[in-house]
Amino acid sequence: MKNYETKSCDILIIGGGIGGLSCAAAIKEHNPEADVLVVEKNFAGYAGKANRGGGVLQYFDLDRISPKDFVAYHTRQIGAWFTDQELMEKYVSMNTQMLDKLLSWGANLPKKDGKFVVMPTGPMTAMIRVDLDITLKVRRAAEKLGVRFMDKTVMADLITDAGRVAGATVFSVLDGSFTVIGAKKVVLATGSQNYRMGSMWSSGRGDGIKAAYNAGAELRNAEFGNFAQLVKVKSHNEVVFGENFMYNAKGEHISENFLKGGRETDINSTAIREWYLQMQKGNGPVHLEMGNPFGAPPAGGPPAGGPLMGGPNDAGAARGPEAFAGQPYAERFRALNDGSGDKVDKDMEVCPMLIGEQSCVRVDHHMKTSVEGLYAIGDVSYCGSGLAGAVPAPPGRNRGSGILNAVFAALMAAEELGTADLSGAAAPLSEKQAEATMAHIGEFLARKDGVKPEEVVALVQKAMVPMEQSVYMKAERMEKALGIVEEAKKLLPGLMAADMHEAMKCLEAEAMVLSAELHYRVSLMRKESRGWFLREDYPYTDNLDWLKWIIVRNVNGEMTFRTEDLPMDKWAVQPQPVVPITEEEKNGPLYKYFIRPLVEPAPEKFNMAEKPSDPALGLPAEDMNRLFDPGYLPLEVGYCQLPNGCAMLANLTFMPGVTPEMFDFWFAWHGVEAMRYKIWDHDDHYFVQTQNMEKALDKSLSLKERYWDTTHHVEEDCGMGKQTIFINFRNPADIGFDSEKLKKFDGTIVCSGGEQAPTIMVHFLRRVPGGCELRTRFFMGYNVVDGKPHKMLPDGVKMPLEPVQALLRHNIKEFTNLAAILPEVYGEFIGDFT
C-alpha cells in the first residue's frame, strides 16, 4: 500500500516568496482556468527575502534615460560584458509596468502628489521604498485569483520522465507525510544559495539549484555567486554604502585605493579585496568614518556623506520614523534590528560577511530551463538568466533589482505559462523516483550514529566564507577550499535527522555542498577576473579568451563542464576591439600583458592636445640640445606649427619605477617579436619586426648598441588609420645631440632620423625622483644631414597639423601604458635577453 498521497495540478510553483507568488498571480491573470499550486517550505507570503529588509525596488526614470542607455551602462560598468543585453533592455522597459502590477496586487509603494517617491542611487538609477508586507500582499492577490497553496511543505526532489519534468516529491515538515505532485509545468522559485550566513538571506539554501541539477538542467554563471557585504563586527548589521568610508588603523582613507572614480552606488569585490589586503599588511582593523571623503557628489549621483538614502542600514543614514513614513512594517522591523545591533556595536569597525547568492540555473528569456516543462525564476536563476552579468545578484551592484528581477522573471515566465496549452496529459509520474526520494529521507531518519547537518554546513562555511577563498581568489586557496568541500561531501551519506525539521536541513546541507563544489570547480576554470569575480592570479578581464560561459550539467551523476561563447554578435554593446593575435601569441608569456586594459592617461593631457599651441613656444629641431637644460621648456605637452612651416609635438610622461636601462632594454627587445609591440598598445600596435635581428639578439653588445642603427618595420595606427612605418633608430650623437653633453647625461635618448626620413623622433628620458620622465619630441619636416637636423620641407610649405595632433594623442596613450608595464616586463625578460 502506498504510504503517500498523490496530487496533480497544471502548474506547480515551488517557493512562495515574491517571485513564486507573482508568477502564480500573473499566470492566473492570463489564464483563470489554469490550476496553479504553490508549495512553500514555510508560509507563502512570509517566506523569502523581499519582506526582510530588502525593502527597495529599482526605479528607472524612463523620461530621462532610455532602456538602451542603461543596457550600455550595465554591460560596461556592472555586468562586465556578460549582461544579456536583450533581456536587460526588456527588464528596464518593463519598469513602470512592474511597479503598476505590484500596486495592483496591493503593495505599499510611497507616492506623493501622484508620483512615486524616488531616491537616486546613481546617474542612471534610483529606488523606491516598499513596505515589508509586499510578499503577503501578493499572496492575498494570488489567493483571490484562485491559486492553491500548500504551506510548510518541503520539495524533496523533482520527478522527471525522459528529459521532461513530471512533478515533485514533497513532504510536510509538520507531520512528515509525503505527497507526490504531478504537474504539466513546474516553476522553481526557491531562491539562491546563501550558505546560511546572513540573517535576512538565510532562507536561500540552494534547494532549487540542486533540484535543477539533479533533473539534468544546465547551470551557468555559477562562479558569479559570492556576494559579500561590509558588516559591523559585533552585530553583523550590514552597512550599505560603507565601502565609500573605509579607513585603516593608520587613518588612511583606503576606499580611494579601489574607488578610483569616486563614490560607487553599490559595493564591489574590490572593497572586499582592499579589506583583506589591509588586514594582511597589519593595517587593520578597518572602520568607517562618516563624512564626505570624496567631496561633492556627481550630478544625479547618490548624495555624499551624512544621510545617504534615509534608508535602513545605510552608512550614516537617518533612521528616524520619517524614513519609513507610511510603512509601518519597515519601521518596526528596522527599529528592532538596529536597536538590537546598536547595543553591541559602539563603534564602526567593519569586516566582510559572506552573503552568497549563487543563482545559476540557466534559463531562456521566458525563464525556461533546458529541461522541458521546467522553469526557474527570481533568485534561483538571476545569474543563470544572464540578466545579472558577471556579478552575484541581488543586489550585485544594481541596487533594488532583487525584488524587481523576481517580479520580472515571474512575468516573463507567466507570459509563456499563462498562454501555454495545458490540455495535454502530464508526463508520467515515476513512482520509482518518488519512492527513491522518500527512501533517501527515510535513511536520514533511520540513522542513529550519523552526521548532523550542521557538521556538514560548518565545513561548507569553512570553505566558502573566508574572503580570500571565495571572493579574492587564487588557485591554491581555491584548491584548499575545494578540499574542504570534498570532506563535507564525504559526510553526506552519513547524514541523520531526528525529525522532519532536521530532514529538511539534511537536504539543505546537500544543496550547500553542491553549490560550493560548483563554485570552486567553475571558478578554477575561469582564468581571468571579471565583474565581481576577482582572482589574484588572473587579475585582468580577458575579453579575447573568456567571453564564454561555463555550462555545468549533471550527466548520469557526473558533474560535466563545457564552455559556450557569448552571442556578442547579437548584442549592440561591444568591447573595444584589440589588434589580432595568433594562437601562439595567445598561449605565450606576453598574453597576460596584452589583455590588460590600457592605462588611461590623465584627461588634462588630452585637453592639451585639443588645439595647436603658439608657434613661438615650439622647439625647432635645430635647438634639440636645449632638452639638456635643467627644468622644462615652454611646450612640454602639445603641438604646433614652427615659424619655418615644419611642425613639432611634445609630450611629457612620468614613468614611475622606470630606469634608463629599462627604457633602452625596451627598444632593444621589442623589435624581435610582434607580440612585444602589441602589448605596448593593444588598440593600435599591429606588428613589428627588426630588420637587424642578429644585432638585436647579440648579447655581446650593450642594450643601446642593440638598437642603434637598426630599422624597425612597424604597422600601427597613429590616429590616421593603420600604416606601415620604418623607424631608423640612431645614436643620438649622430643626429645632432652634443657628444659632450651626452657623456655627462645619466638618462638615455632613443631617437630616429635619417636622410630619407621626413621626421626626427626623440625620446629624451631623464631621471626624476621616483623614476624617470620621458620628454618626447617629434620634428616633422626635418631629416638628418651630416649628423645634424636639416629642414627638408620646401620653403613656403606648411606641414599639415591634423596628423601631428593625431600622433600626439597616440603618443600620450602608448607611453602612459608603457610606463605602467615596463618595470614588470623588464623584470620578467631582462634575464633571458642579456
Added chain:
Amino acid sequence: MINTRHRIDFEPEKCVGCQQCYKSCFVDVIRWDAEAKKPIFRYVEDCEHCFYCESVCKKGAVHVIPDYSSEHLLQSFEAYR
C-alpha cells in the same frame, strides 16, 4: 549562522493566538500548539534573529534576544581584534 545561542522570550499572557509569529518564521523555528493556541519556539537553535516574528506580533508578546557573540563570521582575520 549555525550553533548560535539566540533566545526568544515569550509572554503567553499577552498572546491572542493570531499565529502571525508562527507564519512569519522563514526558518521553521516556530511551531503552533493547536490546542493551547500558542506558539512553540521549537528550534530556537536555528533562529537567525531576523526579528520578523517580533515585528508582526501586534501584542508585543515575542522578544528576540540575539546573542551576537555566538555568531561567527569565519573570516581569517576575525580574531584580529
